[in-house]
Amino acid sequence: xxxxxxxxxxxxxVQQNKVVDNTLAKLMHNAKINALTKDIYSxxxxxxxxxxxxxxxxxxxxxxLVIPNANAKKHYGYxxxxxxxxxxxxxxxxxxxxxxxxxxPETSSICGVPNIALTVDLHLVFIxxxxxxxxxxxxxxxxxxxxxxxxxxxxxxxxxNDLYAKADSDKYAGAFLDKQIVIASQRGRSHAxxxxxxxxxxxxxxxxxxxxxxxxxxxxxxxxxxxxxSKIATEYLVKTFDNEVLLHELNDLCLAYYTPxxxxxxxxxxxxxxxxxxxxxxxxxxxxEEVVKAEMTAEExxxxxxxxxxxxxxxxxxxxxxxxxxxxxxxxILLKDLNTTxxxxxxxxxxxxxxxxxxxxxxxxxxxxxGDLEEVRLLNILDIGEFGGGTRFITMPxxxxxxxxxxxxxxxxxxxxxxxxxxxxxxxxxxxxxxNKLEDKGTWNTFLQDLGGQNEDxxxxxxxxxxxxxxxxxxxLDFWSKGNHDDRTLAIIY
Amino acid sequence: xRRLPVYLLLDTSGSMTGEPIEAVKNGVQMMMHSLRQNPQxxxxxxxxxxxxxxxxxxxxxxxxxxxxxxxxxKASGVTSLGAALALLADKLETEVTMTTLEQKGDWKPLIxxxxxxxxxxxxxxxxxxxxxxxxxxxxxxxxxxxxxDAILRQITNSVVRLDSADSESISKFFQWVTASxxxxxxxxxxxxxxxxxxxxxxxxxxxxxxxx
Numbered sequence: 001x002x003x004x005x006x007x008x009x010x011x012x013x014v015q016q017n018k019v020v021d022n023t024l025a026k027l028m029h030n031a032k033i034n035a036l037t038k039d040i041y042s043x044x045x046x047x048x049x050x051x052x053x054x055x056x057x058x059x060x061x062x063x064x065l066v067i068p069n070a071n072a073k074k075h076y077g078y079x080x081x082x083x084x085x086x087x088x089x090x091x092x093x094x095x096x097x098x099x100x101x102x103x104x105p106e107t108s109s110i111c112g113v114p115n116i117a118l119t120v121d122l123h124l125v126f127i128x129x130x131x132x133x134x135x136x137x138x139x140x141x142x143x144x145x146x147x148x149x150x151x152x153x154x155x156x157x158x159x160x161n162d163l164y165a166k167a168d169s170d171k172y173a174g175a176f177l178d179k180q181i182v183i184a185s186q187r188g189r190s191h192a193x194x195x196x197x198x199x200x201x202x203x204x205x206x207x208x209x210x211x212x213x214x215x216x217x218x219x220x221x222x223x224x225x226x227x228x229x230s231k232i233a234t235e236y237l238v239k240t241f242d243n244e245v246l247l248h249e250l251n252d253l254c255l256a257y258y259t260p261x262x263x264x265x266x267x268x269x270x271x272x273x274x275x276x277x278x279x280x281x282x283x284x285x286x287x288x289e290e291v292v293k294a295e296m297t298a299e300e301x302x303x304x305x306x307x308x309x310x311x312x313x314x315x316x317x318x319x320x321x322x323x324x325x326x327x328x329x330x331x332x333i334l335l336k337d338l339n340t341t342x343x344x345x346x347x348x349x350x351x352x353x354x355x356x357x358x359x360x361x362x363x364x365x366x367x368x369x370x371g372d373l374e375e376v377r378l379l380n381i382l383d384i385g386e387f388g389g390g391t392r393f394i395t396m397p398x399x400x401x402x403x404x405x406x407x408x409x410x411x412x413x414x415x416x417x418x419x420x421x422x423x424x425x426x427x428x429x430x431x432x433x434x435x436n437k438l439e440d441k442g443t444w445n446t447f448l449q450d451l452g453g454q455n456e457d458x459x460x461x462x463x464x465x466x467x468x469x470x471x472x473x474x475x476x477l478d479f480w481s482k483g484n485h486d487d488r489t490l491a492i493i494y
Numbered sequence: 495x496r497r498l499p500v501y502l503l504l505d506t507s508g509s510m511t512g513e514p515i516e517a518v519k520n521g522v523q524m525m526m527h528s529l530r531q532n533p534q535x536x537x538x539x540x541x542x543x544x545x546x547x548x549x550x551x552x553x554x555x556x557x558x559x560x561x562x563x564x565x566x567x568k569a570s571g572v573t574s575l576g577a578a579l580a581l582l583a584d585k586l587e588t589e590v591t592m593t594t595l596e597q598k599g600d601w602k603p604l605i606x607x608x609x610x611x612x613x614x615x616x617x618x619x620x621x622x623x624x625x626x627x628x629x630x631x632x633x634x635x636x637x638x639x640x641x642x643d644a645i646l647r648q649i650t651n652s653v654v655r656l657d658s659a660d661s662e663s664i665s666k667f668f669q670w671v672t673a674s675x676x677x678x679x680x681x682x683x684x685x686x687x688x689x690x691x692x693x694x695x696x697x698x699x700x701x702x703x704x705x706x
Contacts, residue, residue, distance in 0.1 A: 117530075
């Protein structure tokens with residue numbers, strides 16, 4: 001009480017002196033003054049309470065309140081944490097309905113499934129619950145609903161009047177030796193978005209001497225006319241093997257390689273040892289040179305046969321390169337404008353099993369699956385860069401002189417196989433992700449089940465009742481995989 | 495999922511007060527809004543913002559476009575470019591994934607450094623730290639007459655200059671950054687080729703002069 005009286009005297013500029021002190025001493029016990037002082041104190045309390053109430057509202061308004069962005073077509077849930085603002089109650093949120101979301105004031109939470117993408121300022125209408133007659137106030141928070149990425153992709157047809165025009169998708173089903181083959185190739189979303197061409201290509205053919213071949217190529221996205229490069233590479237590769245004499249020789253060599261007892265009967269092609277003059281003279285004609293000794297051990301002999309087989313394959317691959325060089329020259333375009341990868345499998349069923357001759361340049365795998373996934377093998381080496389994006393192309397002359405060239409070829413024999421699969425990186429990046437998963441049975445199991453219909457869209461490729469298999473495979477190729485929108489080509493021999 | 499990491503190093507020193515800093519904030523907002531409409535960018539591009547004034551701070555860690563939320567920035571203090579470069583070096587090491595046998599790593603980062611002044615710290619020290627780890631493309635932007643493009647040119651071969659640090663010019667710069675990120679995310683997705691120089695980015699608007 002004394003403090004209040006003294007403050008009051010100060011306020012009214014009453015100078016302190018003896019008389020004033022005596023007056024104060026008397027009033028200390030005055031009941032009326034005592035009651036009035038209590039009133040003052042209580043009024044002050046009320047004022048400060050009102051002040052605090054309003055301050056909490058202002059603080060809430062100023063607070064950096066971040067609410068996570070939502071995504072169209074995906075469930076959204078968010079609860080406001082009002083621990084710091086215990087008396088604030090959000091009554092409703094204006095504009096939230098624009099996003100298709102609702103707000104529950106009891107739990108201070110937003111939920112629902114936003115239907116469309118938008119950026120909106122949410123108006124949080126709030127009160128302070130301590131107020132007797134609460135007045136509403138508004139806090140504004142920016143809110144973002146991201147589009148469903150699938151809706152952002154356009155599908156523009158490519159211009160079929162353009163140079164080297166190509167269909168946006170392609171499919172094939174038919175016989176392959178005593179098995180079946182299905183191939184589908186689908187333009188990637190990134191190309192569809194721009195209305196540009198599919199750069200992948202495939203080609204297959206039954207050949208003389210009961211051989212069959214399938215080739216798949218992935219034209220480089222950075223190369224202007226890679227759609228034509230991949231077409232030439234696959235078609236011409238197949239053409240190089242459409243040669244009875246050559247395949248007959250290959251028959252003998254395969255027999256010699258796998259049934260060595262007959263090896264002596266097989267003359268090693270003298271042609272392999274003679275340099276062939278071609279336009280591409282900078283490319284070495286003999287990748288694998290074996291010193292021919294007068295007398296060869298069985299091992300040396302086998303090696304010699306092997307190198308003869310590889311030399312035949314090598315010549316075909318080199319001819320494909322020469323064809324691309326010739327085409328670029330003839331069309332007056334740069335060779336690198338045709339940049340494309342290439343994989344192929346040349347297969348024949350012998351008495352002693354299937355012989356699968358393979359080659360690969362680039363990052364597309366060739367896999368064979370034995371039985372019910374008893375074994376799965378990657379038949380080629382992949383060119384994969386250290387920081388991503390480093391691949392090699394059939395159009396690059398340097399691959400022919402590189403020491404790893406012989407490793408690009410492989411000779412394999414299997415009693416039988418359940419599937420022989422060639423794919424472009426549009427499939428492999430999405431479904432296998434890394435090279436080392438290409439021989440992983442678990443990943444393959446998932447992949448085969450995915451083909452069998454165990455996927456988000458329920459699209460199934462039926463290898464048994466297979467009358468619609470090429471359409472099924474093409475539909476399956478449309479699978480959604482975040483970040484993987486490259487062209488997709490998948491060839492399956494089953 | 496291979497990401498395209500984008501780092502924006504923004505000068506928030508005192509000289510940016512007022513119109514320039516507001517233009518930078520707007521620029522970032524517009525950039526994010528526009529990139530969110532691009533299906534390739536929204537899946538590929540991840541953005542981080544490092545500001546530098548008296549100290550360097552990563553105000554937004556490397557974040558996907560869908561989750562990105564801009565943080566308020568204010569201009570004050572001096573121009574610690576060196577500290578920003580050193581911080582960037584740290585972040586490149588911790589936030590960007592290298593390719594291993596187990597996973598394909600991120601694409602090479604795209605880095606934009608915008609400054610309106612002259613570094614007040616030992617920028618060479620920060621730069622040598624950055625040089626040791628960076629594999630991406632750095633684009634320097636000298637904004638306004640007070641900026642020294644000679645120092646930026648020692649940091650990167652790709653330098654552009656804005657004659658004025660007004661809101662119009664800064665907004666154009668961000669539009670160009672947006673187009674560059676869009677182009678790069680499309681390019682890496684489609685061709686697997688990363689950009690290595692200014693010549694592979696979209697042509698800059700007339701407000702931006704290429705100086706190196």
